[in-house]
Amino acid sequence: DQQVKQNSPSLSVQEGRISILNCDYTNSMFDYFLWYKKYPAEGPTFLISISSIKDKNEDGRFTVFLNKSAKHLSLHIVPSQPGDSAVYFCAASATSTGANNLFFGTGTRLTVIP
């Protein structure tokens, strides 16, 4: 049973506009969330994270929002650039249980059109 869900397999955005990638989770024990970016033939690269004690974390063009009551998080990329075209994975961890393995969504392929 998929505990982390990314319901949009793909997203296309014009260069310079905002990209919004969404992620939902079902396990209320998840308390740490991460976004990874993956290019073809490479491993996932860590992008940004957020702890459940926060509702927003910003790093340059990337902002992650967390809505715990809705069990939903989103990644905003502003402005989008062609180099942002990749597959984005949402991941979650239940750190309070002592476990630190990650549960991943199925990914969203972002295409930024020049």
Added chain:
Amino acid sequence: GAGVSQSPRYKVAKRGQDVALRCDPISGHVSLFWYQQALGQGPEFLTYFQNEAQLDKSGLPSDRFFAERPEGSVSTLKIQRTQQEDSAVYLCASSLDPISYEQYFGPGTRLTVT
């Protein structure tokens, strides 16, 4: 700086053969993870090491899968009597210590069982 490296990058095995996949984590990283990524899916957790101790192997799909990290650095994932359903990308990740939740991934080994 050296990241996580994995070898071989590609492996083709006939059904029933044994395979060994190697992971070299970032130097000094205490935690090491193995994940399996099937086509079109996100990575799924297999097993976790803290130094040489295998603390969690709950994700290993069968007793044909075995992992070791004898000296607390390099790790090997071994699959015995490979089956077609074992075909996937096997990703290794490391993190600095058990409370560092950001994991750094290698490029993966793509295993194809024919």
